[in-house]
Structure formats: C-alpha cells, structure tokens
Amino acid sequence: MLTLLSPTKICKFLLIGLFVFFLPMVLSAQNIFPEKINICNTLNFCIDCGNPKATCDQFTLDYICDKINRKYILKDAYGSISFQVLVEPTGFSCVLSHTDVTNTPITVELIRYLNGNIWRPAIENGKPVFSSVVVVFRFAYGRISAQMQRVDLTELKPPGDPVIYNKKTVYANPSLKTYEFTTWTKYNSPLPDNVSRSCAIDKSDILWYASAKGITRFDGENFNAVNEFNSPFTSETAVSDITVDKDNNTWVYANNKMYRYNDAGWQIYDFKKFLASGVTRILHSRHGELLFTTKDGLVVLRKDKVVLLNKKRIPKLPSNNIYYAFDDSQKRLWIGTSKGTIMIDKEVITNFNTSDTPLKNVYISGAAEDEKGNLYFSLVDCNETAGDNDKEGIAVLKTNGRWLHYNDKNSGMPSNRVNDMLYDKNEHLLWIGTDQSGIVRFDMKDGWENYHNNNSAMPGHTIYQLVQDSKGVIYATTANGLLRLRKK
Known part of the structure; x- marks a missing residue:
C-alpha cells in the first residue's frame, strides 16, 4: 500500500496490481500493461523499436x-x-497503458505530464516512426524518481510450449482449480529481472529474490529493493546465490564475496582461501551448518569454524567439483559431485558408483525429506547428454531402505531434468520444478x-527454485517471472 499525503487529503493506493496477463507475439501494436487508456489516435506502432530508439532527456523526467x-x-x-508511452513521429507523446490498477490521482497527474512531453521519435530506415517506450516511476526514501526502461522483446513473447516427453500419462490435474496463480515480471512490478535462479524465505516470510540484475525483497504485497542505499550492493549487482540459515541470517554470494545479513546489518565474510574457485551454491543444513559448494570441495x-571437505580429506569423494550437498534428519551428509554421489554416515562412507541404486553414476542436484523420513533426490547423469535421459528424474529412498526411481517412462514425470524440489508439509506432497515441463505436483x-503455461496461469515452463513460507504459500522463480502458488 502506498500512502501519499497532499496538503488537502490522503491518498492510499496499491501500486502493483496482483494480476496475471499474457502477451501475444510482439509483431504489431499492443498495449503491454493491464490498465489501458484509449485516447491515443493510432493503432500502428512498434514496441521500443528503431535505431535510435524513441527517448526523452533524463532532465525532463527529473523535472x-x-x-x-x-x-x-x-x-x-x-x-x-510503469507507463507505456506512445511517441509519434512528430515527437508528441500519449500514454497507452500503465500498471496502477487503482488509477489514483498521482497516476492521473503523471499521465498528464507524460502526455505533455516532447520526445525524440524512433528512427527506422532513416524515417521517424510511431513507437512505444516504457517509463518507470519508483517511490522510495520519501521521493519519486524515474527512468526509461528498454523493453526486451524476447521477454514479451510467449515462452513457447512445454516439452512433455511422457506420452502415456493423461494429466487430469484435479487439484489445479484449488490454487491461485499470481505472476510478477519486471514489466508489471519492481522485479529487477524476470529470470532468477535463486531465492529464499526468511522467518518473517519475506521473500529474497536474487537475479543477475539485483535483489529485491517481497513481503507478499510490496517489493523493496536491496541497493546502494541499504546494502553493500548496487541496484544491478549480479547475485550468484542466496539463502537463509537456521538462525535467520541471510547469506548472499556476489562480486566473488560472501555477505551475511541480520539485525546487526551487513557483514562480509572472508573465505578467500576456501572459496578461491568461487561458490556455486549456498546451502543450509537443518543442524545449523552452512554448506558452500565449490570446484575445490565442500566448505562447511x-x-x-570453517572446514574444507575434499579428496585430500575424504579419499572416497569422487571429485572435488561439488554440485550439491544435503544433510538428512539422521545427520547423514549426502554430497553430489561431477563424478558421482557419496553419503557420509558418521565414519561410514558410501560411494554410490559401486552400488546397485538409482544413484549409480549420477549426482544429486536437489533433495527433500518428508515427515516420515523418506528421502527424495533429483538426479543428473554424470555424463550429461542433450535431450531426455532416463537415468535422471527422481530417486526415492524409503525408510525401509528400499530405493525407487521415477522417470518419464515409468511414472507420471513429464520429463526427467529437475531443477528443484520442495516437500510441502501442509499438503503432504512433493512439488517438483522441471527444466522444460513446468511444475509437477506429486x-x-x-x-x-x-502445471505449465499451456494448461494454467503459469508464466512459463522453466522452473528454477521453489520455496514455501510459514503459511504454506509457494513461490517459484522461473525464466519468465516470479510465480506465487497459493491455496484458495
């Protein structure tokens, strides 16, 4: 909720509508934001086209x-x-659409100012043309600021069809209607980028969304940027990974440095001698450890106290190149490396390359555990090949020691490459984020x-990470925006 105090009255409005919309192929004129203004006198324009593109001076926006x-x-x-502004060949402008679903007085005023600007039109083949551009006004620290935001046309195109290798299973999806889908993108919200491979939920149910173009925090209603005013990062710092540990510390790996955030503020951790090759994942254990995967071993x-687990310390480790690590409720440590997976149970080490299990010659890329102690692992073939690979999919270790292996040939898995998994203790089921087929509810x-973009209100079919807050709300980072999946 945004509160604006004028000399005569108080205006409250929600800046970002909680909506989902899909955009057609951007080959012709269209309004890209949900609030349409039908006053402009043309149906023929391109979106952020031209060389040079349509623009106005930053001085004008600052004014x-x-x-x-x-x-x-x-x-x-x-x-x-965000406003979509049509710039005519003459330089006159007209607002086509915007993101304020409540159409508050300040939005009306901004439209009036934008419509009164003189712009430099887009040029195509040496001639000025009709073109629309995006201007974003941001409210923070008691002031409003503005800048133009160039539109990535590839991000406005539909994400394409999901890849479903499983041709035998008919997905009736009876539970689909029981969920509410909401999507945010950088075009309908302050999201810094549509693509995020890492996010985390803290104990206040704040979602930390990390991307190659900055971090933002989301409390379920409002986005708050993590930038140079409140952190060691700029608004466009590329963040490699983020997690929240057992003690509610937020850990961020960016600029080849490790940062920790808590009530005392930001702190840099100097692990250079352990993290010289860089960190690929930050993982937290249920027993309080932080696990950093690197090409030189697993840093705990x-x-x-910092310990490096590598082949020198553990000769049975298949490789120092660590992709994933997980400790289960029995304090067993599972480590996935580029050449296979091991499990450390006190002093006993099991190398699964010599076993007759689904983990033979694969590495675990994710893991989850249910309340009964059953373990679920996503698998990647050590000899990765393009296309579908039946050695991948999901492995399950039952509490009785029995192994199961689910792939798209012997189960309802739509495809085999899995990016993340989440065990939902509220509904007692497994959520699986796939690389090509959307989300699987098992x-x-x-x-x-x-569930994917062809049968639901999902933004696409590539799911990178799944997290859940204390109320059972699920967030998924994708290649096409931030998705919230909430029980109705």
Missing part, C-alpha cells in the same frame, strides 16, 4: 519527479508504476499432476 515531490509528501511511499561453516496417494 516531472520534482513537480510530484513538491506537491506530495512521500515519506511512506514505496513501490513503482559451523559457528565460525501426491504419494493420488498420483501426478503437471
């Missing part, structure tokens, strides 16, 4: 912001509004369901 800052008290204002941090009693 608009100055007018708003002088008129309104923005102390408690936060969020953003516990109460400021209910051990009722079977398999598969």
Whole structure:
C-alpha cells in the first residue's frame, strides 16, 4: 500500500496490481500493461523499436519527479508504476497503458505530464516512426524518481510450449482449480529481472529474490529493493546465490564475496582461501551448518569454524567439483559431485558408483525429506547428454531402505531434468520444478499432476527454485517471472 499525503487529503493506493496477463507475439501494436487508456489516435506502432530508439532527456523526467515531490509528501511511499508511452513521429507523446490498477490521482497527474512531453521519435530506415517506450516511476526514501526502461522483446513473447516427453500419462490435474496463480515480471512490478535462479524465505516470510540484475525483497504485497542505499550492493549487482540459515541470517554470494545479513546489518565474510574457485551454491543444513559448494570441495561453516571437505580429506569423494550437498534428519551428509554421489554416515562412507541404486553414476542436484523420513533426490547423469535421459528424474529412498526411481517412462514425470524440489508439509506432497515441463505436483496417494503455461496461469515452463513460507504459500522463480502458488 502506498500512502501519499497532499496538503488537502490522503491518498492510499496499491501500486502493483496482483494480476496475471499474457502477451501475444510482439509483431504489431499492443498495449503491454493491464490498465489501458484509449485516447491515443493510432493503432500502428512498434514496441521500443528503431535505431535510435524513441527517448526523452533524463532532465525532463527529473523535472516531472520534482513537480510530484513538491506537491506530495512521500515519506511512506514505496513501490513503482510503469507507463507505456506512445511517441509519434512528430515527437508528441500519449500514454497507452500503465500498471496502477487503482488509477489514483498521482497516476492521473503523471499521465498528464507524460502526455505533455516532447520526445525524440524512433528512427527506422532513416524515417521517424510511431513507437512505444516504457517509463518507470519508483517511490522510495520519501521521493519519486524515474527512468526509461528498454523493453526486451524476447521477454514479451510467449515462452513457447512445454516439452512433455511422457506420452502415456493423461494429466487430469484435479487439484489445479484449488490454487491461485499470481505472476510478477519486471514489466508489471519492481522485479529487477524476470529470470532468477535463486531465492529464499526468511522467518518473517519475506521473500529474497536474487537475479543477475539485483535483489529485491517481497513481503507478499510490496517489493523493496536491496541497493546502494541499504546494502553493500548496487541496484544491478549480479547475485550468484542466496539463502537463509537456521538462525535467520541471510547469506548472499556476489562480486566473488560472501555477505551475511541480520539485525546487526551487513557483514562480509572472508573465505578467500576456501572459496578461491568461487561458490556455486549456498546451502543450509537443518543442524545449523552452512554448506558452500565449490570446484575445490565442500566448505562447511559451523559457528565460525570453517572446514574444507575434499579428496585430500575424504579419499572416497569422487571429485572435488561439488554440485550439491544435503544433510538428512539422521545427520547423514549426502554430497553430489561431477563424478558421482557419496553419503557420509558418521565414519561410514558410501560411494554410490559401486552400488546397485538409482544413484549409480549420477549426482544429486536437489533433495527433500518428508515427515516420515523418506528421502527424495533429483538426479543428473554424470555424463550429461542433450535431450531426455532416463537415468535422471527422481530417486526415492524409503525408510525401509528400499530405493525407487521415477522417470518419464515409468511414472507420471513429464520429463526427467529437475531443477528443484520442495516437500510441502501442509499438503503432504512433493512439488517438483522441471527444466522444460513446468511444475509437477506429486501426491504419494493420488498420483501426478503437471502445471505449465499451456494448461494454467503459469508464466512459463522453466522452473528454477521453489520455496514455501510459514503459511504454506509457494513461490517459484522461473525464466519468465516470479510465480506465487497459493491455496484458495
């Protein structure tokens, strides 16, 4: 909720509507934001096209912001509004659409200012053309600021069809109607980038969304940027990985450095001698350790004591190149390397390359455990090949020691490459994020369901990470935006 105090009244409005919309192929004129304004006199324009593209001076946008800052008290204002502005060949402008679903007075005022600007039109083949551009106004720290945001046309195109290798299973998806899908992108929200391979939920149910173009925090209603004003990072720092540990510390790996955030603020951890080759994953254990996967081994941090697990320390480790690690409720440590997987149970080490299990000659890339102690592992073939690989999929270790292996040939898995898994203790089922086929809902009693952009309100079919808050709400980072999956 954004509160704007004027000399005469208080205006409250939600900057970002919670909506899902799909965009057609961007080959012709279209309004890209949900709030349409039907006053412009053309149906023929391209989106952010031309060389050069349509633009106006930053001085002009700063002037608009100055007018708003002088008129309104923005102390408690936060969020953003995006406007799609049509720029005519003559340089005159007209707002086509925007993201403020409540159409508040400040939005009306911004539209008036934008419509009164003189712009430099886009040029194509030496001639000025009709083109639309995006301007984003952001509210933070008691002020409004603005900048143009260039549109990536590939991100506006539909994500394409999911790849379903499983041709035998008919997905009735009876539970689909019981969920509410909401999607945010950088075009309908302050999300820094549509692609995120890493996110985390802290104990206040704040989602930390990390991307190659910055970090933002989301409390379920509002986005708050993590930038140079409140952190060691800029608004466009490329973040490699992020997690929240057992003690509610947020750990961020960026700029080849490790950072920790808690109530005391930000702190840099100097692990250079252990992390010289760089960190690929930050993982937290249920027993309090932090696990950093590197090409030189697994770095374990516990109460400021650092230990490096590598082939020198553990000769049975197949490789120093660590991809994933997981400790289960029995304090067994599972380590996936580029050349296979091992499990350390006190002093006993099991190398699965010599076993007759689904883990033979594969490495684990993710893991989950249910309340009964059954373990679930996503698998990647050590000799990775293009296309579908039946050695991959999901391996399950039952509490009785029995192994199961699910792939798209013997189960309801739509495809075999899995990016992440989440065990839902509220519904007692497994959520699986696939690389090509969307999300899989695996209910051990009722079977398999598969949700993607062709059968649901999902933004796409590539799922990178799944997290869940204390209320059971699931967030998924994808190649096409941030997805929230909430029980109705």
